[in-house]
Amino acid sequence: MQVSVGLLIAVSFVCFLVITAFVIVVLLIRDLLNKQKIYSVFSGYLGDFLVIVSKEGRLIDATPTYISDPLYNSILRQKSFKKIFSAAEYKRFLEYVKGLDAYPDIPFVFSQDSGDGLNWYEIRASMQKQGVDVHMVLLLKNVTLDVESRTQRDELKEKVDMLLQNTGDFLWSMDVDTRTFTFLTPLVDDEGRAIPRTQGVQDIRAMMPEDDYAFFDKHLNARIVEFRATGQNSSENRGVRLRLQSENGKLDWYAFCGRLYTEENAKIVFRGSARRLDLQLENPVVEGADMSESLQMSALAFPDIRMFWIDRDYKVRGCNQAFSLAFGSPNPEEIEGKRLLEVVRPRYFSLFHGVVSEVFEKGLSKSWKGAFGVGKRLLWFNAVPLKREDGFTHCVLGVYMQLDENDFNIANNSTMEKK
Numbered sequence: 227m228q229v230s231v232g233l234l235i236a237v238s239f240v241c242f243l244v245i246t247a248f249v250i251v252v253l254l255i256r257d258l259l260n261k262q263k264i265y266s267v268f269s270g271y272l273g274d275f276l277v278i279v280s281k282e283g284r285l286i287d288a289t290p291t292y293i294s295d296p297l298y299n300s301i302l303r304q305k306s307f308k309k310i311f312s313a314a315e316y317k318r319f320l321e322y323v324k325g326l327d328a329y330p331d332i333p334f335v336f337s338q339d340s341g342d343g344l345n346w347y348e349i350r351a352s353m354q355k356q357g358v359d360v361h362m363v364l365l366l367k368n369v370t371l372d373v374e375s376r377t378q379r380d381e382l383k384e385k386v387d388m389l390l391q392n393t394g395d396f397l398w399s400m401d402v403d404t405r406t407f408t409f410l411t412p413l414v415d416d417e418g419r420a421i422p423r424t425q426g427v428q429d430i431r432a433m434m435p436e437d438d439y440a441f442f443d444k445h446l447n448a449r450i451v452e453f454r455a456t457g458q459n460s461s462e463n464r465g466v467r468l469r470l471q472s473e474n475g476k477l478d479w480y481a482f483c484g485r486l487y488t489e490e491n492a493k494i495v496f497r498g499s500a501r502r503l504d505l506q507l508e509n510p511v512v513e514g515a516d517m518s519e520s521l522q523m524s525a526l527a528f529p530d531i532r533m534f535w536i537d538r539d540y541k542v543r544g545c546n547q548a549f550s551l552a553f554g555s556p557n558p559e560e561i562e563g564k565r566l567l568e569v570v571r572p573r574y575f576s577l578f579h580g581v582v583s584e585v586f587e588k589g590l591s592k593s594w595k596g597a598f599g600v601g602k603r604l605l606w607f608n609a610v611p612l613k614r615e616d617g618f619t620h621c622v623l624g625v626y627m628q629l630d631e632n633d634f635n636i637a638n639n640s641t642m643e644k645k
Contacts, residue, residue, distance in 0.1 A: 273368035277301060281360045283308055295368060296340035297347060311336070319349075323362070326351055335369075346373040387411065391420070394478075394502035400430075402450055402486070402494045405443075410497075413470070421473050435477070437618055438468045441538060441586075442482070446496060453486045453494070466587045467503065469618070479503040479617070535612060535623040538586060540566045540579070543621060573598075577607065582622045585609045589619045602631035 275298050278286040285305040288298065300310050308316055315336055322334040334349040350365045390396055390411050397410035407430035412420040424433075431439045445466050453459060465483035472478055484498020532552055534545035542561050550558040553569050567575050581592050591610045598605035607626040611619040 275366055277364045277366060279307070279362050279364065281362070286361060296342075296345060297338050297366065297368075300338075310338075322349075323351060326353060345370045390414070395499060396424075397499050398482075398484075398497070400446070400484075400496040402446065402496055413472070415473060423473075433471050435469055435618065437538075437620070442466060442468055445587075449486060449496070450494065459485045467589050470500075477617075531625060531627050533623065533625050534561075534566075535621050536566050536582065537621050540582075542566055542569060577605070578609075578624060581607060581609045582624065585611050585622045586619055589613070589617075598628070604629040604631065 273295070275288065275290060275293055275295065277288045280286055283306050285301060288301060297310070301307070304310050307319060311319055319334060319336075325332075330352075334351070335346065336349075337344050337346050339345075346369050348367045348369045350367075352363045352365075354361055354363055391414050394414055396413055399408045399410055400406065406427055408427050409424050412422075413424035414420055434442070449459075465481045467479055467481050469477040469479055480500040480502055482498060482500050484496050487495050487497060489495055528546065529548060532546065532549040534549045535543050537543055542564055545558045545561055547556070547558055550556065550561050553561070553571075555561055561569055566578065570578065577594065577598070581594050585592050589611050591608065593606075593608045595606040596604070605626060605628055607624065610623045610625070612621040612623055613619050
């Protein structure tokens with residue numbers, strides 16, 4: 227029997243195709259196994275895996291092969307979710323599967339106690355059809371760290387809320403472009419209850435006296451200029467004391483401290499905290515307080531003590547003759563109404579401004595003493611806030627005296643010579 231050459235060629239070609247296909251399949255399987263082995267290096271860090279089950283709930287496949295997860299190992303052993311879930315949990319899982327068409331984006335979340343702690347998982351499912359067969363592909367993700375982090379954040383928020391409610395403090399944020407003020411946490415009343423109208427975006431200007439808001443706005447503008455010039459919060463620890471109207475109309479003092487932040491869209495935001503102040507400010511000088519005219523004239527007549535008082539615009543509202551003479555004016559009335567920078571020399575203004583600005587912000591007296599000028603000249607400067615009856619600092623009284631060590635040395639030397 228003679229076999230035709232064409233038939234032999236055809237058989238050989240078919241055998242070649244079969245062998246080639248076999249080799250390709252072997253190489254693909256080998257490559258897949260090698261890729262699966264790579265997962266063994268990171269088995270402890272993998273939190274996602276795929277599980278394919280039949281319509282009856284029987285395990286068909288699971289990937290990746292190398293993964294260190296207690297639920298994955300349980301699925302491989304039990305071959306069915308029915309044996310893994312409790313009866314109530316499995317019933318809830320079946321209801322989730324039935325509702326896949328209506329709510330495909332909602333995951334199924336459950337917990338499993340693996341013996342070394344409670345683990346949380348999230349399942350997302352998809353139904354796949356291959357001819358008459360229907361199976362379900364499940365993507366499982368270990369979300370234990372997410373749940374623990376969320377729990378810790380909730381606990382931290384609860385502690386912060388409890389702290390703020392017990393102290394009367396609150397957190398706030400302001401868009402510096404629109405001046406939109408947002409209460410990140412609400413104001414609370416004297417009994418620690420949140421005031422509903424102080425939640426979210428509010429008109430802070432309506433809650434502050436006009437002078438307080440003007441001072442806050444001026445302070446914010448100065449901070450913005452400084453921030454844009456240097457790119458950092460060089461005055462981040464400096465706060466201002468302002469009043470806010472409570473629910474019953476009472477004005478309460480708060481220390482506003484904040485930082486400037488640049489968001490992704492180049493928007494600058496001022497965020498910080500406001501600490502409620504339950505203290506009585508120390509200075510006894512109040513507008514309208516009883517002081518005899520003779521006592522005032524006596525205080526202003528000190529020959530070596532220079533006195534002046536300025537408002538928040540740094541305009542001189544009054545001074546004694548010792549101050550006016552020191553800066554070239556025999557009459558104190560000629561200085562009234564001028565800005566302090568126009569009256570005193572720059573080195574004086576630099577010192578006065580640093581001390582006076584702090585007194586305006588904190589409402590507390592401040593003293594400075596040290597070497598000033600050339601030689602052995604000394605300066606002793608005190609600044610005291612002048613307040614209205616409602617406690618608002620509208621002016622600052624500055625009192626200072628210049629001393630020279632040489633004067634004392636001369637006096638001491640004369641005394642020694644006489645002895």
